[in-house]
Amino acid sequence: MTELEKSGITCRDLMKEVLAGLFSRPGRTVLTIMGVVMGIAALVATLGLSQTAGNRIIGRFDELAATEIVITAKSQNTHSNIPVLPWDSPERLLRLNGVVAAGTLSMVAVDNALVRASLVSDPLKQTRFQLSVQAASPGLFSAVRSELHSGRYPDRGNSDRADRVAVIGSNAAIKLGITGVEQLPAIMIGDNLYLVIGILGNVGRQPDLLSSVIIPEGTARKYFNLGSPQSVLIETKIGAASLIAHQSPLALRPDNPSILKIAAPSEPQRVRNAVQSDLNILFLLLGAVSLLVGSIGIANVTLVSVVERTGEIGLRRANGATRLHIALQFLLESGAIGIIGGILGASLGVLIIVGVSFHQNWTAVLDPVVSLTSPLVGGIVGIVSGLYPSIRAAKLEPVDALRSGT
Amino acid sequence: MTETTSNMVIKLSNIGRRFPSDPPVNALLNINLKVHFGDWISVTGPSGSGKSTLLNVIGCLDKQTSGDYFFNNTDTMTLTDSQRAGLRSRRIGFVFQSFYLLSHRSVIENVMLGEIYQHTSSRGRLERAKEALNRVDMLKRADFLPTHISGGEQQRVAIARALMGKPDLLLCDEPTGNLDSKSTTMILDLFEKIHASGQTIIMITHEQPVAKRARRRIEMIDGEIM
Ligand SMILES: Nc1ncnc2c1ncn2[C@@H]1O[C@H](COP(=O)(O)OP(=O)(O)OP(=O)(O)O)[C@@H](O)[C@H]1O
Ligand SMILES: [Mg+2]
Numbered sequence: 283m284t285e286l287e288k289s290g291i292t293c294r295d296l297m298k299e300v301l302a303g304l305f306s307r308p309g310r311t312v313l314t315i316m317g318v319v320m321g322i323a324a325l326v327a328t329l330g331l332s333q334t335a336g337n338r339i340i341g342r343f344d345e346l347a348a349t350e351i352v353i354t355a356k357s358q359n360t361h362s363n364i365p366v367l368p369w370d371s372p373e374r375l376l377r378l379n380g381v382v383a384a385g386t387l388s389m390v391a392v393d394n395a396l397v398r399a400s401l402v403s404d405p406l407k408q409t410r411f412q413l414s415v416q417a418a419s420p421g422l423f424s425a426v427r428s429e430l431h432s433g434r435y436p437d438r439g440n441s442d443r444a445d446r447v448a449v450i451g452s453n454a455a456i457k458l459g460i461t462g463v464e465q466l467p468a469i470m471i472g473d474n475l476y477l478v479i480g481i482l483g484n485v486g487r488q489p490d491l492l493s494s495v496i497i498p499e500g501t502a503r504k505y506f507n508l509g510s511p512q513s514v515l516i517e518t519k520i521g522a523a524s525l526i527a528h529q530s531p532l533a534l535r536p537d538n539p540s541i542l543k544i545a546a547p548s549e550p551q552r553v554r555n556a557v558q559s560d561l562n563i564l565f566l567l568l569g570a571v572s573l574l575v576g577s578i579g580i581a582n583v584t585l586v587s588v589v590e591r592t593g594e595i596g597l598r599r600a601n602g603a604t605r606l607h608i609a610l611q612f613l614l615e616s617g618a619i620g621i622i623g624g625i626l627g628a629s630l631g632v633l634i635i636v637g638v639s640f641h642q643n644w645t646a647v648l649d650p651v652v653s654l655t656s657p658l659v660g661g662i663v664g665i666v667s668g669l670y671p672s673i674r675a676a677k678l679e680p681v682d683a684l685r686s687g688t
Numbered sequence: 689m690t691e692t693t694s695n696m697v698i699k700l701s702n703i704g705r706r707f708p709s710d711p712p713v714n715a716l717l718n719i720n721l722k723v724h725f726g727d728w729i730s731v732t733g734p735s736g737s738g739k740s741t742l743l744n745v746i747g748c749l750d751k752q753t754s755g756d757y758f759f760n761n762t763d764t765m766t767l768t769d770s771q772r773a774g775l776r777s778r779r780i781g782f783v784f785q786s787f788y789l790l791s792h793r794s795v796i797e798n799v800m801l802g803e804i805y806q807h808t809s810s811r812g813r814l815e816r817a818k819e820a821l822n823r824v825d826m827l828k829r830a831d832f833l834p835t836h837i838s839g840g841e842q843q844r845v846a847i848a849r850a851l852m853g854k855p856d857l858l859l860c861d862e863p864t865g866n867l868d869s870k871s872t873t874m875i876l877d878l879f880e881k882i883h884a885s886g887q888t889i890i891m892i893t894h895e896q897p898v899a900k901r902a903r904r905r906i907e908m909i910d911g912e913i914m
Contacts, residue, residue, distance in 0.1 A: 289773035290807030299804070306792030597788035600749060601853075602777020602805030604770050680749045684784065 289602040296607070300614040307587075311619065314583045318623025318663060319630060321573030322656050326631025327638075328565030330648035334639050349382070350487055351516040351527050352545040353534065365510030366541055367534060369499075372421045374533045375514065380522030385422025386511030387488065390415040390502045395472030397495055399458045411457055414494045415471060417502030423449075425515040427486030431455070433463035434480050441500035449480040451492035471495065474505070487515065523547050573663060576623065580667035584616045588675040595675055596683030609676035613668045620664020621657050628656035696761075697857050697888050698723045698746060703755035705741050705911075715741040716752065717911040725856070728879065728889045730899035733908030739892045740861055742908070746890065747780050747859045748772040760856065777805040781850030783891075785862035787842045789834035795845050796821065796830040802852030820848040824878055840871025844878060851882065858882070860891035864898055876901045 291299075304311045355366035367386065368374070375384040396410040423435045431452055440447050448469060450460065460467045460478060467478045476497065485491050502508040514534070518526045527546035531539035588595070595608055632653055639646035698721070705716035715738045723729060731739050744750035745757065748764060757764045759775060767775065776782075781802070789798045799817040821827040824844040829837050834845065843863060850858055864872040876898060883889055883903070893899050907914040 287774045287778065288768075288770040289777040289805045291805050292807060292809065294810065295804045302790075302793060302797075306790070593786070593788050594790060597782075597784075598801075598805070599773075600747065600776060600782040601801065602773045602775075604773045607805065681744050684749070684788075 289604055289607075291603070291607055296610060296614065299611055300618060303587075303611065303615050304618060310583060310587075314579055314619050315623045315626065317576030317579035318573070318620055318660050319576075319627040321569060321576040321663075322624050322627025322660055323630035323634065324572045324627075325566065325569030325659075326628050326648070326652055326656055327634040328569050329652050330631060330635035330646065331638060332565055333647040333649065334635060334644050348547045349518045349520055349523055350547065351518060351523060351530065353514040353516070353530060354512060354543045354545070356541050356543040367511045367514055369511065371511060371514045371534050372419050375516055375526075375530055376421075378526055378529050378533060380519045380526050381516055382519055383421055383424040383517045384514060385425040386417075386419040386499060386514050387422050387426075388417045388499070388502065388508055388512040390417050390497065390506045390508060392471060392506065397454075397458070398470050399460060399467070411454075413454055413457070414490070415506075416491065416494045416496050417499045417506075417508055418496050419499045419511070422515060425517045426488045426491065427517070428491065429483045429485075431481040431483035433478070436479060436496075436498040440479075441498035444500045444504035445498065446474060446476045446501060446505075447479045447498065448476040449482060449496045450478055451482045451494050451496075452484070453493040454495060455481045469495065471497075573659075577620075577663045577667040580616050580619055580664055581671060584612060584668045584671035585674070587615075588612060588671045591675075592678065592683050592686055595678055596680050596685075599678075599680035599683065605676040608678075609672040612672040612675050613665055616668025616671070617661050617664040620660040620662065620667070622660070623664070624657035624660020627660065628653040631656075695725050696722055697725055697727075697759070699756075699758040700746070701756045701758075703742075703745060703752045703757060705738070705745060705750065706753045715911050716745065719755070719911075719913055721906070721913065723857070723888065723890065725888055726883075726886050728883045728903040729891070729906060730902035730904070731890065731892045731906045731908060732894060732896065732899045735894070737908040738911040739908055741911075743859050743861050743890065743892055746857075747782060748776055773805070777803075778853060779856045781853060781855035781858045783843070783846050783850050783858065783860040783863045785865035787834070787839075787846040787866075789842055789845060789849075791833065791835050793833075794830070795826065795832050795834060795837070798834060798845055799848045799852055802849040806853060817848075817852060820852045821845070823851060823882065824848045838871070840867050840874055843867060843871070843875055847875075847878065847882075851887070856888060858887055858889045858891075860889065862892055862894070864893065864895070872898065 353367070353371075369386075371386055372384040375381050392415045394412075397413040397415070398410040420436065420438050420441065433449070435449060436445070436447050448471075450458065450469070455461070458469060460469075460481065463478060463480060468475050469478055470476070476495075482492060499508070499511070516526060516530065523546055527544045531542045531544060535542055598608060632648065635646050635648055638644075700719050700721040703716055703719040704714065707713040707715055719742060731742065733739050741750065745752050748759070751765075759779065764772065764775070790801070793801075796814070796817050799820050800813050802820070803813065803816070818827060818830065821830055824847050826841060826844050826848060829841060829845075834842055837845070843866075847863075864875050867875065879889060879891070880901065889902075891902065899905050
């Protein structure tokens with residue numbers, strides 16, 4: 283029987299009614315949306331700015347110090363004839379996730395042998411120097427972030443063959459009167475001739491390398507009886523230092539990890555996190571409060587609208603709308619206000635981040651998830667705020683609505 | 689006189705409506721009424737005599753507290769809320785004293801509201817709305833806002849909206865209550881026209897001249913039909 287058919291409204295018609303409802307009072311709708319825009323913009327901007335500022339903090343926190351680990355033997359009186367660090371320490375460490383570069387560095391006992399430039403022997407000038415000689419594995423140079431002034435670094439082959447080659451620091455080069463490697467300069471360490479294959483221009487870490495002569499590890503083992511590496515330098519990824527510091531003793535000496543001394547940065551990561559989360563909480567609180575204000579605004583306006591539109595509600599009920607249809611209409615109106623507010627708020631927030639970052643010369647950082655979820659957050663806020671007014675609208679008896687409304 | 693139930697739109701038997709207010713009010717008492725397809729009935733009576741209450745029960749906006757109400761041979765008490773809403777959307781058109789036109793929507797959009805709760809596609813709706821407007825002679829004002837037309841014109845738009853859903857029954861509560869005599873005459877002429885086309889009409893009025901235009905007159909006093 284046709285009378286038993288239920289009433290219903292197509293999705294399209296419902297949407298049309300919702301839009302018409304929003305556009306029938308455009309000024310009020312815009313003002314209500316503004317409330318959400320403020321809240322969401324505050325949230326997005328604060329999240330983004332704290333990420334951006336957090337990034338800046340890590341930059342200031344001396345990224346070099348935050349990513350450096352130095353491992354040595356714990357006991358000072360451990361002699362080089364009792365090996366503490368294995369020769370393959372760099373390889374072992376590179377297997378750890380978070381290690382960017384690793385290399386060994388050892389003082390070479392040259393027994394007071396002086397270093398001099400080989401050919402030039404000017405009697406008027408001092409030509410022999412007490413330069414420190416250090417042995418390095420090939421990976422050390424990137425671990426200390428050195429830059430070459432000229433030439434090249436010794437490679438694994440130089441070390442394996444125990445070639446008599448050397449890299450000298452820029453200060454050492456000035457002392458020795460060597461300006462480049464094109465003329466194949468050589469130096470004497472003691473009585474032995476070493477070919478200078480590279481000159482360091484600068485180093486990020488271990489600045490004493492600039493005044494040193496650096497020979498391959500294999501060469502030091504063969505000619506200077508280097509028993510084991512004295513130290514291992516590690517460069518980690520940002521934020522990985524504490525983890526690597528924790529893992530490396532076991533990687534190097536699974537049998538006796540406690541004999542190693544680890545010099546790791548004093549947890550700047552944690553400091554940074556603490557600073558950032560403080561900022562975040564403060565900012566988020568601010569954003570949440572503005573969003574709450576916005577949502578109260580929606581609730582208020584929807585409630586006023588329900589009262590104003592009592593007659594319309596009665597008429598719609600007479601026309602065949604069920605309580606659900608009425609509730610949905612108001613709920614979708616407030617939800618749409620929330621979604622539009624979310625979209626506009628996210629855009630405004632991004633603009634603020636970009637503007638502030640530009641002004642401060644920062645690199646703007648924003649997790650895209652934040653701006654993409656904003657419309658969703660706005661929609662949820664809108665629907666939650668509209669819940670109570672919608673239920674009130676739905677609960678109106680059609681007869682009462684028609685009697686009290688005009 | 690024998691009657692078949694097939695040509696009967698509504699049948700009320702011993703309908704009562706008691707409001708549990710303090711003191712309780714028996715707004716309707718023992719109402720018995722049969723309305724056939726094509727009837728044009730007026731309901732008159734003093735204020736508070738229960739006219740609107742009766743119309744609300746007939747329109748399934750309100751439920752009787754006693755008695756049986758059959759609409760097209762269906763016992764309305766057995767219907768769910770959604771089915772009652774469905775009945776209102778498809779079978780009943782309402783016209784009220786205050787027109788309840790949405791002031792921000794154009795005349796034609798207001799008319800189209802008359803069928804949106806029938807869950808029909810919007811295909812052809814505009815044409816149907818134009819046709820309904822044409823029936824009330826308001827097609828020329830289709831794109832006007834309700835605030836820009838006269839009261840009599842607004843009521844004609846409201847009638848077009850009620851006719852839009854092709855109802856079996858047109859229920860009018862004081863349709864001319866807000867109108868001057870000239871507009872009242874126009875509305876009554878319009879009712880004459882749609883009655884002639886077969887539309888069943890029940891209309892409440894407290895004005896005797898208006899009631900006289902109907903084919904059948906019902907008088908109510910204190911919740912009872914005289
Ligand atoms: N919700 C309600 N609660 C209590 N009493 C009610 C309610 N609705 C109506 N009444 C009472 O029922 C009686 C009938 O009311 P109704 O509105 O049907 O009268 P009416 O004949 O339409 O009057 P009028 O010509 O003034 O519109 C009145 O006494 C009214 O006070
Ligand atoms: Mg009344």
